[in-house]
Amino acid sequence: MEKRVAVVIPAYNEERTNIEVIRGLKRHRFARIIVVDDVSSDRTGELAGQQGVILLTHILNRGLGGALGTGINAALRLGAEAIVTFDADGQHDPDDIAHLLEPITKGEAEVVIGSRMLGIRAAGRARLPIEAPLGHKGLKGGLKRRAQAPKLIPGQTGQIQHLKRAGLEVGEA
Numbered sequence: 764m765e766k767r768v769a770v771v772i773p774a775y776n777e778e779r780t781n782i783e784v785i786r787g788l789k790r791h792r793f794a795r796i797i798v799v800d801d802v803s804s805d806r807t808g809e810l811a812g813q814q815g816v817i818l819l820t821h822i823l824n825r826g827l828g829g830a831l832g833t834g835i836n837a838a839l840r841l842g843a844e845a846i847v848t849f850d851a852d853g854q855h856d857p858d859d860i861a862h863l864l865e866p867i868t869k870g871e872a873e874v875v876i877g878s879r880m881l882g883i884r885a886a887g888r889a890r891l892p893i894e895a896p897l898g899h900k901g902l903k904g905g906l907k908r909r910a911q912a913p914k915l916i917p918g919q920t921g922q923i924q925h926l927k928r929a930g931l932e933v934g935e936a
Contacts, residue, residue: 768864769795769843771834772816773827777851778805785814787857788849797837798851799830807851817841 770793774781781798788796796816800808802824812818819833831848838846845867849855859877866872 767795767842767844768793768847768860769797769838769841769845770847770849770860771831771838772796772798772811772849772851773801773830773834774798774803774807774811774851775801775824775827775830776803776805776807778803778807778810780853781807781851782810782814784849784851784853784855785811785816789814791857791860793857793860795838795841795843797834797841799834799837801825801827801830 770788772781772784777784785796785798796814798808798811798816798818800811800818800820802821808818808820817837819837821830821833825833834848835846845864847860847863849857849860863875863877866875
């Protein structure tokens with residue numbers, strides 16, 4: 764069964780990479796690409812808008828979770844049956860989306876959470892900045908007490924809407 768797929772891209776100051784990300788998704792024939800510009804100070808939104816995507820622009824910076832929520836809500840309103848969240852920084856590969864969606868299209872899963880951190884060495888496709896394994900704050904924000912922190916996959920904050928769509932009772936993000 765073919766699902767109506769929407770790709771949600773939260774973007775903040777990503778003018779150097781977001782155009783190539785959008786073009787890569789279009790090469791894979793994704794028609795519903797939603798970019799949420801989270802008050803970028805560069806030309807992120809302007810350049811994305813020139814690519815013919817659905818561009819949503821926050822008037823106040825809401826952070827990654829807020830941008831994902833805005834994009835996911837828009838995708839649901841557009842009738843998306845599957846939603847893929849995708850980074851604007853070029854670290855995700857559009858080739859991976861078909862594999863990510865496979866359990867959903869086969870009816871084996873309602874929610875699939877992928878991670879660019881798993882299997883990096885085996886796949887030989889390490890495109891992460893040096894600080895990425897240290898978390899979102901990484902070297903830039905100082906090391907946190909990682910030994911006591913739960914191991915979260917980047918992007919999990921946006922999965923709340925996915926879980927609600929699957930019929931699970933969860934709190935609002």
